[in-house]
Amino acid sequence: MFREKRRACTFAVMNYAELASRLTQNDVTLVAVSKTQPPARLLELYHAGQRIFGENRVQEMLEKRVALPDDIQWHLIGHLQTNKVKAVAPFVRMIHSVDSLHLLAEIDKQAQRAGRVIDCLLQFHIAQEETKFGLDQSEAFELLHSAAFQQMQHIRICGVMGMASFSDDLTLVRSEFKTLKNIFDRLKNDFFKDALYFKEISMGMSGDWEIAVEEGSTMVRIGSLLFQ
Numbered sequence: 177m178f179r180e181k182r183r184a185c186t187f188a189v190m191n192y193a194e195l196a197s198r199l200t201q202n203d204v205t206l207v208a209v210s211k212t213q214p215p216a217r218l219l220e221l222y223h224a225g226q227r228i229f230g231e232n233r234v235q236e237m238l239e240k241r242v243a244l245p246d247d248i249q250w251h252l253i254g255h256l257q258t259n260k261v262k263a264v265a266p267f268v269r270m271i272h273s274v275d276s277l278h279l280l281a282e283i284d285k286q287a288q289r290a291g292r293v294i295d296c297l298l299q300f301h302i303a304q305e306e307t308k309f310g311l312d313q314s315e316a317f318e319l320l321h322s323a324a325f326q327q328m329q330h331i332r333i334c335g336v337m338g339m340a341s342f343s344d345d346l347t348l349v350r351s352e353f354k355t356l357k358n359i360f361d362r363l364k365n366d367f368f369k370d371a372l373y374f375k376e377i378s379m380g381m382s383g384d385w386e387i388a389v390e391e392g393s394t395m396v397r398i399g400s401l402l403f404q
């Protein structure tokens with residue numbers, strides 16, 4: 177039993193080293209998605225050099241944060257309810273899942289209280305699957321044109337995030353990543369031309385990260401491939 181566990185751990189770290197080096201070569205940031213994993217598994221990757229971890233649930237992120245080293249950068253990648261923003265505002269490094277002006281306003285408010293500026297990504301709905309989450313282009317334009325957005329001083333929109341269809345059809349997956357890249361380019365041109373911080377395209381997971389990198393991803397969110 178013990179032996180098997182050890183072997184699994186070593187495998188994860190080997191996978192990590194190989195993946196991390198391939199991503200570094202492409203200037204792509206790795207967000208290690210650690211949801212459902214116990215702190216000990218995160219610590220293994222931490223010791224192998226990983227500092228950025230992604231969680232999709234606030235409560236789980238809070239619990240792991242107190243159990244793990246202070247210099248971990250916590251990224252929130254899952255849907256965020258406004259009543260949970262306050263708990264993460266003092267420390268969260270990036271929120272990938274901003275999908276409404278209402279949520280962004282709350283992040284701005286809680287960031288101000290915490291005396292911070294919080295980096296955010298706008299999440300877009302690019303997959304064919306029906307999901308409630310994610311903006312479309314016109315909603316994003318409306319948000320960015322709004323007076324409310326333009327007055328916010330405690331958030332910084334650093335780019336976009338999206339999830340491709342969970343599908344074996346790689347042509348479809350690739351076209352969805354291309355869509356997100358196009359949205360990024362359009363927003364960059366129309367709203368963030370001079371903003372050096374607007375540079376992130378968070379796309380690519382365990383099953384499709386190589387395609388995402390080919391299509392311009394700057395940040396991949398990888399879980400199961402690392403923690404198998």
Ligand SMILES: *Cc1c(COP(=O)(O)O)cnc(C)c1O
Nearest residue numbers: 209232253381382397398399400
């Ligand atoms: C779980 C999750 C991932 C990672 O998925 P894997 O297939 O395990 O790599 C990436 N992004 C989001 C938003 C997730 O919830």
